Amino acid sequence: MKKLKMINKKDITKLLDELAKNYRLLAPVEKDGIVNFTEVQNGQDITLDFYNSKEPLKKLFFPQSETLYCYSKEQGRTVPEEQDKRRKIVFGLRPCDAKAAVLLDNVFDGADFKDPYYLEKRENTIICSLACNEPQTSCFCTSLGLGPGDKDGSDIFIVDIGDKYLFEAVTQKGQKLLDEMTGTYEPEDKDIKKAQTLITESENKIKKQIETACLSEKLDELADSPIWDELAEKCIGCGICTYLCPTCHCFAIVDEASDCKGCRVRNWDSCMFGNFTLEASGHNPRPTGKERMRQRIMHKFNYFVKNFDANACVGCGRCFRNCPVHNDLIKVIEKINNAKSEPKK
Amino acid sequence: MSDIQQQIQEHAKKLLSDKTVDLFIGYKDINEPMLTEPAFIRDAKDADQLIWNPFCEHNLAKYLVGRNEKIAIVAKTNDVRSIVVLINEQQVIRENLTIIGVNCDDVIDRKKVEAEMDGKDITSAQIKDDKLIVKAEKISKTLKIKNYLHDSCLDNKRDMSEICDIIIGEKSSCKTEEDKYAKIRELEQKTPEERWEYFKKELSKCIRCYACRNACPLCYCKSCFVDQKFPNWVGQTTDLSDTMCFHIMRALHTAGRCVDCGACVRACPNGIDLRMLTGKIEKDVKELFGAEAGLNPETDNPMTSYKEDDPEDFIK
Amino acid sequence: MKNPYLPMSVTISKINFENKAKDLKTFDFTFDNPDDAKDFQFICGQFAMISIDGIGEAPFGIASSPMEKKIIQFTIKRYPQGLLTTSLHNLSVGDKVGLRGPLGNGYPMKKIQGQNILIVGGGFALTTLRSVAQYVLHKDNRSNYGRLTMLAAAREPGEMLYRDDMTEFEKALNTEIIQTIDRPAEDWTHKVGFAAPVLKEVAPSPKDTYALICGPPIMIKTCTDVLLELDFDTDKILNSLEMKMACGIGKCGRCNVGNKYVCKDGPVFSYKELLELTKGCGL
Numbered sequence: 024m025k026k027l028k029m030i031n032k033k034d035i036t037k038l039l040d041e042l043a044k045n046y047r048l049l050a051p052v053e054k055d056g057i058v059n060f061t062e063v064q065n066g067q068d069i070t071l072d073f074y075n076s077k078e079p080l081k082k083l084f085f086p087q088s089e090t091l092y093c094y095s096k097e098q099g100r101t102v103p104e105e106q107d108k109r110r111k112i113v114f115g116l117r118p119c120d121a122k123a124a125v126l127l128d129n130v131f132d133g134a135d136f137k138d139p140y141y142l143e144k145r146e147n148t149i150i151c152s153l154a155c156n157e158p159q160t161s162c163f164c165t166s167l168g169l170g171p172g173d174k175d176g177s178d179i180f181i182v183d184i185g186d187k188y189l190f191e192a193v194t195q196k197g198q199k200l201l202d203e204m205t206g207t208y209e210p211e212d213k214d215i216k217k218a219q220t221l222i223t224e225s226e227n228k229i230k231k232q233i234e235t236a237c238l239s240e241k242l243d244e245l246a247d248s249p250i251w252d253e254l255a256e257k258c259i260g261c262g263i264c265t266y267l268c269p270t271c272h273c274f275a276i277v278d279e280a281s282d283c284k285g286c287r288v289r290n291w292d293s294c295m296f297g298n299f300t301l302e303a304s305g306h307n308p309r310p311t312g313k314e315r316m317r318q319r320i321m322h323k324f325n326y327f328v329k330n331f332d333a334n335a336c337v338g339c340g341r342c343f344r345n346c347p348v349h350n351d352l353i354k355v356i357e358k359i360n361n362a363k364s365e366p367k368k
Numbered sequence: 369m370s371d372i373q374q375q376i377q378e379h380a381k382k383l384l385s386d387k388t389v390d391l392f393i394g395y396k397d398i399n400e401p402m403l404t405e406p407a408f409i410r411d412a413k414d415a416d417q418l419i420w421n422p423f424c425e426h427n428l429a430k431y432l433v434g435r436n437e438k439i440a441i442v443a444k445t446n447d448v449r450s451i452v453v454l455i456n457e458q459q460v461i462r463e464n465l466t467i468i469g470v471n472c473d474d475v476i477d478r479k480k481v482e483a484e485m486d487g488k489d490i491t492s493a494q495i496k497d498d499k500l501i502v503k504a505e506k507i508s509k510t511l512k513i514k515n516y517l518h519d520s521c522l523d524n525k526r527d528m529s530e531i532c533d534i535i536i537g538e539k540s541s542c543k544t545e546e547d548k549y550a551k552i553r554e555l556e557q558k559t560p561e562e563r564w565e566y567f568k569k570e571l572s573k574c575i576r577c578y579a580c581r582n583a584c585p586l587c588y589c590k591s592c593f594v595d596q597k598f599p600n601w602v603g604q605t606t607d608l609s610d611t612m613c614f615h616i617m618r619a620l621h622t623a624g625r626c627v628d629c630g631a632c633v634r635a636c637p638n639g640i641d642l643r644m645l646t647g648k649i650e651k652d653v654k655e656l657f658g659a660e661a662g663l664n665p666e667t668d669n670p671m672t673s674y675k676e677d678d679p680e681d682f683i684k
Numbered sequence: 685m686k687n688p689y690l691p692m693s694v695t696i697s698k699i700n701f702e703n704k705a706k707d708l709k710t711f712d713f714t715f716d717n718p719d720d721a722k723d724f725q726f727i728c729g730q731f732a733m734i735s736i737d738g739i740g741e742a743p744f745g746i747a748s749s750p751m752e753k754k755i756i757q758f759t760i761k762r763y764p765q766g767l768l769t770t771s772l773h774n775l776s777v778g779d780k781v782g783l784r785g786p787l788g789n790g791y792p793m794k795k796i797q798g799q800n801i802l803i804v805g806g807g808f809a810l811t812t813l814r815s816v817a818q819y820v821l822h823k824d825n826r827s828n829y830g831r832l833t834m835l836a837a838a839r840e841p842g843e844m845l846y847r848d849d850m851t852e853f854e855k856a857l858n859t860e861i862i863q864t865i866d867r868p869a870e871d872w873t874h875k876v877g878f879a880a881p882v883l884k885e886v887a888p889s890p891k892d893t894y895a896l897i898c899g900p901p902i903m904i905k906t907c908t909d910v911l912l913e914l915d916f917d918t919d920k921i922l923n924s925l926e927m928k929m930a931c932g933i934g935k936c937g938r939c940n941v942g943n944k945y946v947c948k949d950g951p952v953f954s955y956k957e958l959l960e961l962t963k964g965c966g967l
Contacts, residue, residue, distance in 0.1 A: 055573070056483070057638060074489065077637070078575070087575065088605035091689045094737040100690060100782075135948065136933040139685045157505075160489045243964040257406040259430065261579035263637055273937035276689075276930045279603055280738035287689075287737070290604050292936070296578075298595050300938065302928045303742075303766035314965075318940075321964055326943035347583050347635035348426060349403045366963065597740075597767050 024198060028190045028207040029214060035188065038206050039066025042112055046149075049083065050114040051076055060113060071115050071183070074159045075339060079269035080113065080120040081127060084144045087266075087291045091140070091276070095284035111148040112200070119164050119337040121152045121176030123269030129331040130272050149200050151190075152177035156221050161340030163231040163353060169337060171229070172222030182218040189218045233356040235324070235334055242325040244364040254320075254355055255312035257348045262293035264342035264350070265319070270335040273299075294318050320355065372470060373420040375536045376442060379468060380415035383440050389466055393431055394442040395424040401493040401502075402478050406431065418442075421495060422476040422513060427631040429585035433459045440466035444475070446520065448528040449627035449662025450585040456665045457625075459588055469532030471539045475630075476500065477518040479639060484509055520630025520643065523548040526663065549651050555644065567612060567645070573638040574611045576604070580642055581618060583635035586625050593617065619645040624653045624669040627662040688933050691735040691782025692720040697755060699777055704842025707762045708808055709773060710747065712755040713783065724786060726750055727793055728816040729924060729952050732785025733932045734758065734772065742768040743929045743947065746786065747811040749818035751825070756783070759811045759845065787932045788951050791816060791922060796894045799920075800830035802887065804907050806837045806879055806899025810845050812924060813898055818849070821856045832859045833888050837879035837903065839866050862886050880906035890916040898924045908955060921955040941965075 030038060042048050043064050050069040052061040058073045060080060092102045124145070131141035155162075155171035164170055174180045178197030182189045189210055192198035201207075245251075265271040275292040279285050292299060295315050301307045309315050327335035336352070343351045380392045396407035396417045404423045408431075409415055420442075428441050429450035443451060448469050454460045481502055482490065488504035495501075500511045529535050547553070555563060578594070581587045593601045594614050602617065603610035619626075619642075628650060632642045653659055656679050657670035670678070698712035715721035726732075727750055735741040748757035762773040775781070793816075801820060805813040813834075820829045834853065838844040844863060854861045864875040864882045875882050879899065887910065895911050897904055904923060911921055927939035927946045934948030942961030944950060953961070 055639075057573075073487070088607065099693075100737070102687060102690065130935055133934060136688045136935070137685055138935060139687050140689075142685065160491060246962070246964050256408050257431075259579070259582040259635075261582040261635070262577040263579050266575055266577050267637065271937075272935070274930065275604070275936070275938075276741060277604055278738050278740050279605065283738070285738050287741075288605050289689075289930075289936075290606070291576075292930075292938070293577075294937065296595075298591075300928050302926075303763040303769065305765065308927065317965060321942075322937070322940070325964055326940065329943040345637040347579050349398060349400065349405050351398060351400070354398070598765070 024202060025209060026192045026198065026201075027210050027215065028201055028204065029210040030188050030190065030204070030207045032183075032186050032188065034206040035071075036066035038204055039063075039069065039114065041205060042114075045109065047107060047109050047111045048114060049111060060116070069115065071153065074155075074157065075117050075120070075341070077267070077341075077345075079267060079339070079341065080116055080124060081269055081272070083111070083113065083148065084124065084141050085127065085131070085272065085274075089140060089289050091287045091289055093284070093286045094280075105143075111144075112151060113148060114151045114153075115181075116150055116152045116177075117155055117339070118152050118169055118171060118173040118175075118177070119162075119339040120269050121150055122169050122173060123176075123337045123339075124150070125176040126270050126327075126331070126333055126335060126337070127272055129327075129333070149178045149196055150176060151179040151181060151197070151200075154180065154182040154218075154222055154225070156183055156225050158225055158229050159340060159344075161231065161344050162229055162338060163233055163340065164338035165226055165229050166231075166233045166235060167334055167336055167338045170222070171225040172219075182221060184214060184217045184221060187214065189214055231340075231353050233338075233353050234360050235356075238334075238356065238360065239325045239328040241360060241362070241364075242321055244366045245359065245362055246366055248362055248365040250358055250362045251313045251317045254350075254358070255316040258295070258312050258316060258350060259347060260295050260297060260312055260315070261347065262291075262295060263345050263347065265293040265295055266291055267341040267345050269337055269339060269341070270323070294322070320359070324356070370420075372537045373418070376420055376468065376470075377415045377418050379534060379536075380409055380418055380440070381412045383466060384409065384412040384415065388438065389440040390437040391435070392418075392440045393428050394418040395420065395426070395428075401490045402476070402481065420470065422474060422500075422517075423478070425475045425478075425518070425634055427583070427585055427629045429454060430583060430631070432465070432585070433588040436464070438464045438466075440468055442468050442470060443532070444470055445526055445528050446524055446627050446629035446662075447585075448531055449526065450629055452528075452531055452662040452665045453586060453625050453627065453669075454588075456668065462665070466534065467532045468534045468536060469528055471529075471535065471537040474514070474521045475518045476513060476516050480516045481511065484511065518630050518634070520628055520633070524628050528663075531665070549647065552644065552648050552651055555648075568608065570641050570644070571612045571615055572608055573640050574606075574615065575638065576606060576611060576614070577637065579635040579637065580615075580632035580640075583631040584622070585629075585631070586622060587618070593621075615642070615645060619649050622646055623649045624657070624659060624671040625661050626650055688784070689931070691733070691741075691784045692717065692724075693780055694720075694756070694783045695780050696775060696777050699775075702759055702808075702845050707773070708759060708843075708845065709762075710757055710759045711772070712748075712757050713781070714755055715783075716780070721753075724756070726786035727790035728819050729791035729812050730786040730788045731812070731932075731951065732756070732758075732783050732787060733929075734760075734768070735782030735784060736768060736771050736775075737782060739771045740768045741782075741784070741930075741932075742766070743787070743926075743932055745812035745815075745924070745951075747815055749815050749822065751819060751822045759808060761808050784932060787947060789949060791896060791924075791952050793819065797828045798830065798892075800888060800893040801832050802893055802895040803832070803834040804837075804879065804883060804895065804897045804899070805835070806903040807839070807843065808845055809898040809900070809924075810836055813896055814846050814849060816896060817853055821853060821859065826857065830858070830892065831888060832856070833862070833886070834860070835862045835864065835879065835883055835886060837864050837866075837882070837899065841865055841869050841872055860886075878906070879903050880910050883907050884910045884914075887911070887914055890914055890920075894920045894922060896922045896924075912955075918956040918959070919954045922952055923955065923958065924951045925953060926951065 049060045131138040178194045180191045192201045273292045274289045323335040383389045392409040395404045485504045492503045626646045659670045693716040694713040700710040702708040731745045733741045744758045747759045762769045803813045930936040932947045934945040939946040
């Protein structure tokens with residue numbers, strides 16, 4: 024049982040084809056210029072030449088629309104079951120997304136309530152992450168305690184060292200899968216060194232930084248700061264930043280029914296939407312974009328820190344890259360760190 | 369370009385200093401290749417933050433509804449048309465607005481530029497006269513700006529000088545003779561099944577983020593139909609029929625109002641071809657009622673007014 | 685793994701109108717499954733999600749006392765814009781709905797043992813506070829608690845809830861019930877005045893006393909100001925908060941005040957806790 028294995032790049036398609044026989048294989052697939060993790064039957068359909076997927080991996084464990092249960096007069100309430108019970112492999116995930124799943128576990132695998140829908144999928148999935156040799160200009164994962172070579176959240180960690188891939192088993196789950204893989208051989212010291220060098224070079228390429236050392240404490244002093252009005256003014260209040268964020272987890276529960284039968288479904292929701300906290304009485308505790316923007320930033324960099332000792336951000340940059348008005352979280356944090364203290368009166 | 373920028377800054381300084389306006393909405397730089405952001409300037413001394421370049425892509429009319437202040441707004445041709453519709457629909461008070469129309473308002477389509485760069489991250493983009501010099505790792509390209517403009521700019525050329533309070537810049541010489549509705553006519557020729565497949569394919573990319581709706585200056589309803597539960601017009605799951613329903617209904621709500629500014633397409637993270645839907649409705653309105661939105665604030669929307677000679681051949 | 689999103693089935697066994705406007709009803713529920721009834725152990729101040737399949741779900745404070753084993757009671761106001769409350773009000777005895785709970789932290793009844801209790805309830809927010817009063821005044825519990833003072837405020841006599849219950853409460857030992865309405869009305873023999881000035885008049889000593897307040901935001905604010913003036917301990921002034929909820933179990937991210945969720949860490953928070961929680965968010 025060896026922790027480290029190599030495979031030649033030309034053999035990777037064959038390996039993936041084999042894995043796809045016994046597992047449900049999710050890998051990056053390009054369609055119309057956009058890369059997303061999609062279920063594949065053939066290794067050749069995938070691309071490993073990409074920065075990051077458009078949508079985050081949370082979709083796998085926490086689908087955008089998920090049926091909680093169905094009901095009908097005859098059968099009462101039934102919880103739907105996964106038809107294809109084979110284990111899943113996610114291949115080619117970036118370290119930031121793997122870490123994001125670990126952060127989301129704090130929410131869905133809570134001490135008091137466990138979310139069976141999320142946990143069943145999580146337990147049934149083996150994560151094979153791919154180190155980033157080439158970070159994007161918008162990446163800032165190194166400011167958040169991760170990096171292009173971070174293994175937290177991965178079962179197997181893969182590094183592309185040119186014409187070969189280096190696989191490392193990080194967990195027991197990963198080791199078991201690694202032992203099953205064919206076409207692999209043992210690495211030499213120079214391969215391992217090369218992997219380390221590539222990762223260090225990649226870390227050095229990350230230019231963007233945020234300062235989080237005193238960020239949570241600073242945010243406690245900014246309740247009435249005009250900074251929130253300024254930040255919220257250009258925001259159009261759509262859901263892009265929250266939907267594409269790997270650590271955002273807000274959802275709404277709705278009933279979809281007709282003629283005495285239907286389903287209760289949960290859908291992604293966004294704290295940035297105007298009606299997120301709107302009550303039946305008409306009262307809305309977060310009536311304008313300012314309160315909502317403040318809530319979002321506070322949640323990520325203050326509340327999550329207080330509850331779980333971690334920032335709810337992995338520095339993937341998706342929010343910035345996809346925001347229609349190019350709201351840059353890095354600049355937001357910088358403004359916050361430099362803002363004048365204006366605590367609640 | 370930089371002359372237009374200077375003029376914008378000077379107007380801002382003056383309008384704010386002599387208190388003609390309380391707020392000046394324009395664009396500012398964010399130090400990222402090809403990106404600008406909406407700027408809200410309230411102090412004359414901040415006027416030098418305002419910029420002008422072909423990356424000023426947002427339709428700033430979005431920010432007018434619901435404000436009581438006196439506002440000056442930098443508006444490209446299509447943006448002015450949006451403002452005209454807002455005036456006609458009484459969502460903005462004309463007397464409170466100073467419309468600064470900017471001619472030479474061709475906006476670069478960043479997606480078209482990105483497509484030239486082999487999927488690599490762009491690290492710099494410099495404009496030099498009529499060229500754009502784009503760099504990514506190990507790639508450098510010099511592109512002719514007029515080949516990389518937004519389709520909504522290519523398709524819509526109007527003179528809105530009469531509506532504007534201030535005009536800046538010479539009219540653009542980048543006119544195109546292409547039929548604005550060419551792509552729509554192509555789709556019209558296809559069978560209903562082929563057309564349905566096309567829309568299914570495009571709209572299956574939708575993630576229901578509502579950026580298209582929120583970026584549109586004309587989607588200003590306090591309570592959007594898609595958020596209503598009483599009655600539940602459209603389901604909120606990602607079920608494709610619900611998603612298609614949302615887009616088709618929203619497009620219909622823009623009938624006689626949409627000016628084809630392209631804000632919806634630019635906001636969409638997945639680049640869905642929304643203009644095919646809104647464009648088709650726009651074409652129908654033009655053909656049925658001879659009306660185009662946003663040209664004259666006095667002209668009512670054919671969807672909300674009645675004329676004796678309105679076409680009736682669809683009433684059987 | 686227990687599925688916290690799946691409701692239990694309950695049947696409506698009784699419906700009572702609580703006010704003249706007839707938009708406030710008290711529903712009695714019985715569990716369809718005796719195991720559910722056994723497992724449903726709750727404390728005062730907790731809530732449950734009432735669920736109608738095909739319509740939706742919403743949180744409601746439990747109005748009955750934990751000493752009442754046969755039924756669970758909720759007093760629910762119908763809001764015209766409320767999908768669930770409107771549908772619930774259209775139901776009849778014998779109809780079935782879903783119930784998820786008990787949820788929330790409830791009032792710290794164990795911690796309050798040996799102390800006096802001041803209850804201040806406005807409008808129909810009296811619902812979980814009535815649960816506290818019933819619990820404290822139950823013969824098995826009475827000796828565990830000191831003096832009970834209850835101030836119930838309503839706009840007008842027709843809107844005063846639980847009048848029969850309060851008549852019963854008055855008979856108990858070491859218990860004072862004060863009812864007040866906003867403006868004078870015919871046949872009204874109790875106090876007249878807004879909750880805060882009446883509270884100032886009737887408030888007991890803050891020594892060894894917990895104050896439980898629930899009501900509309902303005903009432904909570906003015907009454908809390910009175911209590912602070914009277915030197916009540918900030919960690920003995922307890923509020924029960926309300927926010928729009930979806931999951932009720934601290935996962936959907938909607939109902940937080942500061943870093944705590946009203947559904948899971950609340951709805952009961954002390955005034956001292958609230959000051960800390962709202963430090964950064966100005967709420």
